[in-house]
Amino acid sequence: MTHTPNTLSLVADIGGTNTRVALADGRRVLPDTIRKYANTKFPGLETVLRQYISDEGDVNPKAACVAVAGPVRDGRASMTNLDWAIDKETLARATGAETVAILNDLQAQGHALGHLDSANVRSILPGEEAHENAAKLVIGVGTGFNAAPVFDTEHGRLVTPSESGHANLPIRTEMELRLCQYVSNAHGFPAVEDVLSGRGLERVYGFLGQEANDPKEAAAADIMKSCETGDDARATEAAKVFTKILGTVCGNLSLIQLPFGGVFLAGGVARAFAPYLGTFGFGEAFRDKGRFAGFMGNFPVSVIEDDFAALTGSASHLVALMD
Incomplete structure (x- = not known):
């Protein structure tokens, strides 16, 4: 396959296990160019990108942007579960692109809003109509947990990073206090993503087993499958908690x-829970804010079901940089 030099952008979504790379024409990711690489087979990002460029007929991209599952500061990304050096210099050297950028993966999801097929955005809670430039919020629930606000300003879109998953887990009931103590005893500081993640769901299941004096373990995928089949009441209860x-x-x-412009849940765990949020109590808990309960109806909630949204967001960010 050959591509016209210096016309397309290279975008990548780097997770803890796999890296997905694609080419984009403006904001449109080219589906036939999406490739996935197992991180364990490569010593670093530069090797992955060079392999991709070779696989795509030595494509010469005009710009490159990578989305990283970890904090980004001063053009350099660090990942908790991957010992790779990810910085702008490495990205420019690997791709030969003149314009390069590194985003946190939730920032990339935020840049994708408004550029996704509406069929891939599932409505969970309705909200009041808002101006198209109203603030939005992307919340990622997957291997970890994070959030990023999205602001559309007269100077362009601003998506600010955070590490929301490492804030304290909120406690509202005696049962949730015991859950926090269970997580704390096993894993130290009880942070949000210690419960609201794939591994967190497994911890909730284990906690319920301890509560019932019947301890046993289950993988997150099996817990969600049991929610569908109804063959394990504890799995359903864990999903409700x-x-x-x-x-x-x-x-x-x-x-x-x-975020009057909407709350958007992203990530594999969010997608898995999408069919159950309406019946398992998400809306009631979301709005349970005392005298502000009615005010919470201003914020519509949706789930992003496009697995390649971070690639679209990376492409959109590059378009804005080059305008």
């Missing part, structure tokens, strides 16, 4: 950011 805590945390973040 998870959903209510998720609603509480999302409601808290919404009061901080006031």
Whole structure:
């Protein structure tokens, strides 16, 4: 396959396990160019990108942007579960691109808003109509947890990074206090993502087993499968506990950011829970803010079901940089 030199952008989504790379024409990711690489087979990002460029017929991109599951500061990214050096110099050297950028993965999701197929955005809670430039909030629930507010200004879109998943887990009931103590005993500081993540769901399941004096373990994928088949009441209960805590945390973040333009849940765990949020108590927990309960109806909530949204967001960010 050959591509016209210096016309397309290279975009990548770097997770803890795999890196997905694609080419984009403006904001449109070219589906036939999406490739996935197992991180364990490569010593670093530069090697992955050079392999991709070779696989795509030595493509010469005009710009490159990578989305990283970890904090980004001063053009350099660090990842908790991957010992790779990820900085702008490495990205420019690997791709030969003149314009390069590094985003946190939630920032990339934020830049994708408004550029996704509406069929891939599932409505969970309705909200009041708002101006198209109203603030938005992306909340990622997957291997970890994070959030990023999205602001559309006269100077362009601003998506500010955070590490929301490492804030304290909120406690509202005696049961949630015991859950916090269970997580704290096993894993130290009880942070939000210790419960609101794939591994967190497994911890909730284990906690319920301890509560019932019948301890056993289950993988997150098996817990969600049991929610569908109904063959494990504890799995359903774990998913309900998870959903209510998720609603509480999302409601808290919404009061901080006031996303009248909508709250958008992203990530593999969020997608898995999408069919159950309506019946497992998400809305009730989201709106349970005392005298502000009615005010919470201003914020519509949706789930992004496009697995390649971070690639679209990276492409959109590059378009804005080059305008």
